Amino acid sequence: MNETPILADPKALTLEKITSLDGLIILVVKTTQQKALCPSCHQPSSRIHSHYQRQVADLPWQGTRVRMQLLTRKFFCLEVNCPQRIFCERIGSVVAAYARQTIRLNDSLRLIGMMLGGQAGTFLAKRLGMPISGDTLLRRIRQSLLPDNPTPRVLGVDDWAFQKGHRYGTLLVDLERHRPVDLLPDRESSTLANWLRQHPGVEIISRDRALFYAEAAREGAPDAVQVADRWHLLKNLGEAVERFVTRNQSILAPSAAKVTQCQLIEYANKLEPVSMLSSRNPSEVAQRREQRYARYCEVKKLYTQGVLQRDIARATGISEPTIRKYIRAENFPERAKVQLGSKLEPYIPYLHQRWVEGCENATQLWHEVKAKGYSGKIKMVERYVRRLRKQRKNFTLQQQRQFLQAQATFKLPNARRVARWLLKPSEQLKLEQQTFIKYVCDECPEFRTLQNLALSFQELIQQRQQADTLDEWLAQALGSQFLEMKNFALGIQQDYLAVAAALKYEWSNGQVEGQINKLKLIKRQMYGRAKLDLLKARMLHVF
Ligand SMILES: [Zn+2]
Numbered sequence: 001m002n003e004t005p006i007l008a009d010p011k012a013l014t015l016e017k018i019t020s021l022d023g024l025i026i027l028v029v030k031t032t033q034q035k036a037l038c039p040s041c042h043q044p045s046s047r048i049h050s051h052y053q054r055q056v057a058d059l060p061w062q063g064t065r066v067r068m069q070l071l072t073r074k075f076f077c078l079e080v081n082c083p084q085r086i087f088c089e090r091i092g093s094v095v096a097a098y099a100r101q102t103i104r105l106n107d108s109l110r111l112i113g114m115m116l117g118g119q120a121g122t123f124l125a126k127r128l129g130m131p132i133s134g135d136t137l138l139r140r141i142r143q144s145l146l147p148d149n150p151t152p153r154v155l156g157v158d159d160w161a162f163q164k165g166h167r168y169g170t171l172l173v174d175l176e177r178h179r180p181v182d183l184l185p186d187r188e189s190s191t192l193a194n195w196l197r198q199h200p201g202v203e204i205i206s207r208d209r210a211l212f213y214a215e216a217a218r219e220g221a222p223d224a225v226q227v228a229d230r231w232h233l234l235k236n237l238g239e240a241v242e243r244f245v246t247r248n249q250s251i252l253a254p255s256a257a258k259v260t261q262c263q264l265i266e267y268a269n270k271l272e273p274v275s276m277l278s279s280r281n282p283s284e285v286a287q288r289r290e291q292r293y294a295r296y297c298e299v300k301k302l303y304t305q306g307v308l309q310r311d312i313a314r315a316t317g318i319s320e321p322t323i324r325k326y327i328r329a330e331n332f333p334e335r336a337k338v339q340l341g342s343k344l345e346p347y348i349p350y351l352h353q354r355w356v357e358g359c360e361n362a363t364q365l366w367h368e369v370k371a372k373g374y375s376g377k378i379k380m381v382e383r384y385v386r387r388l389r390k391q392r393k394n395f396t397l398q399q400q401r402q403f404l405q406a407q408a409t410f411k412l413p414n415a416r417r418v419a420r421w422l423l424k425p426s427e428q429l430k431l432e433q434q435t436f437i438k439y440v441c442d443e444c445p446e447f448r449t450l451q452n453l454a455l456s457f458q459e460l461i462q463q464r465q466q467a468d469t470l471d472e473w474l475a476q477a478l479g480s481q482f483l484e485m486k487n488f489a490l491g492i493q494q495d496y497l498a499v500a501a502a503l504k505y506e507w508s509n510g511q512v513e514g515q516i517n518k519l520k521l522i523k524r525q526m527y528g529r530a531k532l533d534l535l536k537a538r539m540l541h542v543f
Pocket of ligand 1: 038039040041042043077078079082083084
């Protein structure tokens with residue numbers, strides 16, 4: 001780390017005094033040089049005319065603003081022929097002529113502006129003790145010199161949106177050095193052709209499939225090899241598939257409904273039939289029986305001792321009908337077991353399914369099972385639904401999540417998403433997506449044929465197979481029944497050389513997309529209002 005000295009240039013300046021005033025540090029500074037050069041004739045002079053004070057802002061100290069009071073001299077020019085008679089001395093290493101800020105303060109501000117843009121930069125600079133207005137900060141960025149990039153051998157070209165759908169620009173990237181080289185104000189082929197003519201030496205141009213770039217490359221750099229960008233080829237393929245899906249949209253909704261139904265049934269099948277016996281656990285059941293048995297024995301004992309039923313009831317607190325029941329019973333009367341409603345049992349899977357679908361209304365469910373042949377009472381259904389509800393209360397978190405997932409039905413995907421699923425290896429799809437694709441293809445076998453055709457092109461590009469494989473594929477696609485694939489293949493035929501080059505060369509525009517993301521970020525940081533020169537300065541600047 002290089003250290004910053006207290007004074008901007010210790011060799012040229014000496015510190016006389018430090019004072020502070022209203023949250024401002026003031027350095028009184030003198031120059032050390034004996035002589036000064038006349039700016040017109042560049043001859044030295046040591047004859048002093050007068051002194052004056054220059055106020056120059058410098059880098060802050062720990063967040064406090066610093067102002068230099070620079071004691072400056074005026075000199076007589078001693079050269080007889082010089083038109084300038086008096087001149088002010090200049091300290092080029094510290095501050096530019098007429099400037100109100102030191103060079104190093106300016107550099108810091110420019111760096112902040114480059115990194116953050118006007119608004120955020122102003123905010124940060126103020127916090128750091130370098131207050132500056134947004135406009136001034138932007139002016140600092142504009143003033144900075146653009147780096148002098150060598151002409152790239154391998155050039156990546158892509159467009160980017162000033163304003164989506166309205167205005168586009170062109171980004172040029174040196175693919176070997178991984179650096180943006182230039183930003184063009186539009187995507188006209190003449191603009192790019194001119195740039196290529198002014199920068200001879202480009203050997204390979206990787207570009208998207210737009211015809212204007214192809215034309216520009218032909219005109220501006222006729223010897224350069226054009227490479228169609230593989231990412232854009234696959235994107236175009238995806239768009240062709242999407243158009244096919246859009247044309248056959250009517251298949252999608254029924255298939256999605258089937259997936260939903262499938263999911264619900266699958267989950268409902270996982271639900272155990274709820275026991276109608278008792279909601280209590282077995283030990284509790286046993287304990288209650290024990291208590292009942294003890295009371296039974298007591299009643300029997302008192303009865304054999306000749307106590308009246310009424311008195312037994314008073315002594316034990318048991319109701320008289322129960323006492324009568326106990327007295328009459330030969331053995332201890334066990335609780336009658338409530339069997340799982342045998343009439344309801346065949347309908348339980350159906351109830352589960354409806355339950356998962358969200359129907360909790362017992363009367364509604366009763367009507368439904370009745371229509372399916374249930375001959376039992378509504379009470380049974382009510383009781384079953386009550387038990388289901390109670391069971392759900394005791395669900396673990398995971399069970400609750402599963403339940404909610406089962407209820408969240410499969411959403412009908414749009415054509416773009418379906419196109420993406422068709423082009424993805426099935427192991428990368430979720431189970432429901434796989435099922436959906438399977439239903440769609442079962443419903444309309446053309447989907448499967450088109451998918452295979454598209455996948456083989458995708459493989460061809462991704463694995464960069466031989467050009468004759470491309471020829472075979474083109475023949476197959478042009479002979480196919482799919483309008484969208486035919487058009488796509490025709491487009492490739494028009495750009496055949498560049499597509500074949502995409503199989504041969506490894507160059508691709510992947511990193512250009514990365515640079516475009518960076519550009520978009522800078523653009524948005526400036527609230528989308530940045531002009532080209534600002535974007536260019538921030539985009540091409542080397543830190
Ligand atoms: Zn002079």
